[in-house]
Amino acid sequence: MGTLLLAAIALAGAPAASVVYIVAAELALGRLAVRPRRALRPWVWLAPALAFVAVFLVYPTLDTVVLSVRDATGAAWIGLANYAFALGSRDALIALRNTVIWLVLFTGLVVGGGLGIAALAERVRYDAAVRGIVFLPMALSFTAAGVIWKFVYEFRPAGAPQIGLLNAVLGAAVPGFEPRAWLVGPPWNTLLLIAAGVWTWVGFATVVFAAALKAVPAEIAEAARVDGAGEWRVFRQITLPLLGPTTGAVATAMVITALKVFDVVYVMTSGNFDTDVLATRMYHALFVDQHLGRAAALAVILLAATVPVMAVNLRRLRREAAAR
């Protein structure tokens, strides 16, 4: 019981403390002249968040950048050798290629699928049930999701009873189908891993899009319908533009999820059979090879890959600010 008491105190106490902090700081700001007040205010609101990310993300990242030009144990400076390793072998190129495939397919399917499901579900009365079903996988741990999809893709040699859903369904539907060991050979294995990833994440996109769709005023669409616009045109010309910011946000989150994708691959193939991605290679470098430098170089490459994503987001931000 002590456990829950402690948690309850933290649950109530920490947010309360943060509210007290904001109110007190605002009171103090109120005593200042207008100009210093305007200059200081944003920092008051940002400070707690900045403090947390500084300790838990920025500091470890700087540590990582320094390690990326050092040797296995972080002892000596070795220039860009780790980057050469991270980019320069057959294995590295396969991991890069797979990460790009993940970026394109995973992001596209999750954003498109989430938007489509949310938009269609809005038109039926059982929308809550649909959202609940596609959300189910989010509630599963990665281990459980891994168990599920290993089942689906399971292979037994021809002649033995299949226990994997995919081989069983294809065997029943396609005459003369020979069961396949899906996960042990490219290109199917990476595509099927992406399918499992999409299955897990579409619920995220659907729930966010559903929230955004509720914010689209019904009158605008209704007015267009009265003018004789079809459902598809209403969606494309009215709803979709209004969802722009949400789509951008979900796409950004998914691009980064795809870049970092680790659990699905690690649980199901561990990067074997040419399914490696950047994050599984980094994990391997960090914990198997115990080469801090190489792991750090791979992490820095991951970070660098987000630069274009940031640029797009910044442009959007500026446009928004200008429009206001």
Place this chain on the structure above:
Amino acid sequence: MRVLRRAPVHLVLWLVGAAWLAPVVGLLVSSLRPAPDVAASGWWTVLRHPAFTLANYRDVLTAQGLGVGFLNSMAIAAPATAIPLLIAAYAAYAFAWMAFPGRGALFALMVMLLAVPLQTTLVPVLRLLTAAGLTGTFPALWLAHTGYGLPLAVFLLRNFIGGLPPDVLDSAAIDGAGAAQTFFRVVLPLSRPAVASLAIFQFLWVWNDLLVALSYLGGRPSVAPLTVTIAGLVSSLGSGWHLLTAAAFVSMALPLAVFFSLQPYFVRGLVAGAVKD
């Protein structure tokens, strides 16, 4: 006519529903079958030869430390959800509605931090936590999950709060409300759908986390969350994995209850807020 025109919509939704449910149903059926059957025949064969057992659930529910693990998971996940969300909302408000030098750069940094692989932070952060004497305690996980969860929360909340109608905020300012009042009385209530969806995701990530808990909590059974207890059901040679099927449903129960109890907020949140004004 209307029903016919709507038929494709229903068809697509039913297909999606089936595709999403089939693997989960497979897991559920497997969790109710004797372990040897699972490796011998497909789960759908139970339709023809029903053979069920509750043994997997009995083994999971009587596993040593399961009750404690459940409490610990709650004790870890609840504060680790509430703290980052509130802090992120403050920051998002500043990013969206206050002008200051370096706003774009700072926000870009937040986006970039989304991409930091968790694994690279483990050692530096553990060093800090060890120095602070926090390893093996709940506060270590509350703080760490707050740090890890903030970038996404700030990013998504900024998008949402930035999309609020400016006139609503302006009218609050004209009424003489200060920044704090505007935030707590107008911005936060209007952001309910976004905060609710983020809350469920943050809760799920913390609830299902194994790596961070293993790394920062050490081996103390008294603080081990559910994920650690469940992982202990499987032997080093993989025997006992069938218990994971039952464990998945046991551990899913609470998050799903939270999701369904929060779901009305996704739907009503903004609408209700707008009507009130």
Place this chain on the structure above:
Amino acid sequence: MARQRRTAIVFVAAAMLLAAGGGDSSAAGKLGGTVSVLGTWGGSELDSFNAMVKPFEDRTGAHVEFQGTRDLTAVLQTRIQGGNPPDVAALPNPGALPLLARSHALKPLGRVLDMTQLARQYPSTWLDIGRVGGEPYAIVVKAALKGLVWYDPQTLAAEHVTLPPTWAGMLALTDRLAGRGTSAWCLGLGSGATSGWPATDWIDMLLLRAAGPAAHDAWVRHKIGWDAAPVRQAWEQFGRIAANPKDVYGGPPAVLATDFGDAPFPMFTKPPRCLFHLQATFIEAIIQKQFSWIRPGIDLAFVPMPRIAPQYAGVAQIAGDVFGMFHDTPQARALMRYLVSAEAQAIWVKRGGALSPNKGVPLDAYPDVLSRRAAELLVRAPAARFGAGDMMPPEMTAAFYKGTLDYVAHPDQLRAILARLEAVARDAYK
């Protein structure tokens, strides 16, 4: 036999004295406190571990806190570098010891354990496994015997097959069965992040049988390269079966896609789909869990891999968990002293699933005929070697695992695969 029993009793008594008198506290009372242990065990293994340390906890009042994870390397590395290591850890791969010892994460045991006493209880091979530069850093507490050919005697009788005494005979039998349309071998290499390890046991076993322990040692320490004749020949011998669609059930795709734990099951379906399975002692429990009708010794039996070169016929391939100390506390010392004792190890042995390297554990402590036979082989073996995969540096081991998967998928690329492994070796053995 009687003599063995008597020595056993003497050693048990000595170990009890040692454990009871253990601890650096001068107080005659109980030690108290806690000792944290990191390992890979879960499920019934964890129950057995807890049963093993129970007498220790009762006697010393010290509480043992076990943390189990199948991702041991990651958690151990993180906790060591984060400044928060466990007191004691049980590693399945002695190959990781040198790095841990050189970075001073592992504490030397020379002054913790009575090594002269221990030398009388443990065969010297087993003690050498835990030494780095002559200094003891870790001790094997729980072991398994590898390189055993498992089969169903009933099936062999029905198929009129007798077990050949040599590997050449085994290959001839494999061909004969293939001619009849029967796959001789059941094989599966899947094992999550460590997929491929059963193949490394195959290759190492073939090398041990053909070229002996000296070649194995040279290979494991990278004194001979991956393209050296004994190594390459062992790979080819393995590929001759594993990459041959007629010799393994389901062919190479099934070899790659099947988890090692599921691999022996087709031996026991009706009709059987394969006849032989090379695996360690721990497979017995996995098979019995799936087929509860199996009677050890009647429906399931094993022989050590048949001989290739006669002089290396009895060499045993082994696996086990080595215990090392990462925090020098009185409780950790007391636990280490207790764990190496025959008394402690007999507890796990009796519960099944473990062999003890301690000669003080009597053979009749083993719960069934197969484990007793395995223990006998283990004690009698003229030489014993840990599986090569467990003895190499972790980076090399991982590349070895992956290389075997590549080989089964592309048997024509052996030369390129061995060249890649050689490149990794230059890095891993620095």
